[in-house]
Amino acid sequence: MNTLSRAVLLVAPVIDSLQARLAADFPLFRLYEQDDPIAFLREQGENIAAVVTRGDVGVQNSVLELLPHVGLVAIFGVGTDAVDLDYARSRQIAVSITSGVLTNDVADLAMGLLLCGARQLCQGDRFVREGRWLNGGLPLATQVSGKRIGLLGMGNIGQAIARRAAGFDMQVLYHDRKPVEGLGYQWCADLHTLAHQSDFLVIAASGGEANRGIIDASVFKAMPAHAWLINIARGSLVDQQALILALQNGVIAGAGLDVFDDEPHVPAELVALENVVLQPHVASATHETRKKMSDVVYANVAAYFAGAKLPGAIN
Numbered sequence: 001m002n003t004l005s006r007a008v009l010l011v012a013p014v015i016d017s018l019q020a021r022l023a024a025d026f027p028l029f030r031l032y033e034q035d036d037p038i039a040f041l042r043e044q045g046e047n048i049a050a051v052v053t054r055g056d057v058g059v060q061n062s063v064l065e066l067l068p069h070v071g072l073v074a075i076f077g078v079g080t081d082a083v084d085l086d087y088a089r090s091r092q093i094a095v096s097i098t099s100g101v102l103t104n105d106v107a108d109l110a111m112g113l114l115l116c117g118a119r120q121l122c123q124g125d126r127f128v129r130e131g132r133w134l135n136g137g138l139p140l141a142t143q144v145s146g147k148r149i150g151l152l153g154m155g156n157i158g159q160a161i162a163r164r165a166a167g168f169d170m171q172v173l174y175h176d177r178k179p180v181e182g183l184g185y186q187w188c189a190d191l192h193t194l195a196h197q198s199d200f201l202v203i204a205a206s207g208g209e210a211n212r213g214i215i216d217a218s219v220f221k222a223m224p225a226h227a228w229l230i231n232i233a234r235g236s237l238v239d240q241q242a243l244i245l246a247l248q249n250g251v252i253a254g255a256g257l258d259v260f261d262d263e264p265h266v267p268a269e270l271v272a273l274e275n276v277v278l279q280p281h282v283a284s285a286t287h288e289t290r291k292k293m294s295d296v297v298y299a300n301v302a303a304y305f306a307g308a309k310l311p312g313a314i315n
Contacts, residue, residue, distance in 0.1 A: 011053035018294035058082020081207035096312035102284035107160035113256025150198025153205035207234030220246035
């Protein structure tokens with residue numbers, strides 16, 4: 001294998017330490033720095049053997065089509081909805097993710113959004129900073145302990161959220177394709193039943209076209225009027241306009257959102273609402289987790305070029 005045939009294509013920026021590590025061991029091309037990406041790929045595509053990208057960006061088939069010898073797409077994250085897995089399989093392109101290492105951070109943020117929304121932490125902070133405490137108290141908030149939390153998706157992240165919720169004496173319910181063996185939580189056979197029985201509905205499901213807009217107006221109608229929606233999964237799972245209307249009209253009490261349908265563009269209607277907590281897709285954004293994610297991405301790339309088993313392979 002010649003030097004260029006070990007080249008790695010970086011589709012979108014990742015943390016500096018991972019870029020430096022990849023560049024030290026492999027020829028590294030940064031697609032996002034190219035003035036004419038297509039012309040660049042037509043010139044260098046045959047030399048590229050691996051692609052590194054972020055879960056929120058993925059890689060388009062039109063890019064992969066210009067990489068005749070690519071054999072790996074290494075994703076910095078766990079989301080695969082921006083990668084056409086069927087196309088990758090048809091080309092025998094392995095796809096890897098950083099599964100497991102970001103579970104705790106995402107679960108932590110889910111609980112943080114839940115607490116921040118229900119207990120009005122953002123409003124309380126502004127209330128003190130703006131000097132309004134001198135003139136009276138903040139309106140009463142909503143208790144979290146002892147309430148019902150409904151989880152859409154009971155994979156690693158869903159289970160981590162459930163364990164945290166149990167520490168707040170919450171009743172845990174969930175909907176997944178089938179009951180998860182060995183879990184003592186209440187399984188709901190369908191999403192609308194879960195929504196109806198939840199004080200907090202937390203989305204922890206995978207993205208992709210099959211689940212696009214699964215949280216729609218009918219789900220909001222099924223939720224109690226005092227319920228909150230928490231989304232730490234993918235913005236595409238929620239019908240964003242239906243959510244805005246539900247929040248504006250009091251169909252549900254509020255929402256805590258780390259993800260949006262067209263990031264980083266957040267609708268002005270959401271920004272204007274007081275009953276919404278907004279975050280810029282930072283669920284895994286801690287020093288510790290990003291270091292672990294970088295290690296896993298590098299390990300997958302190194303294993304691919306060494307002909308070894310990929311630690312994070314999914315197909």
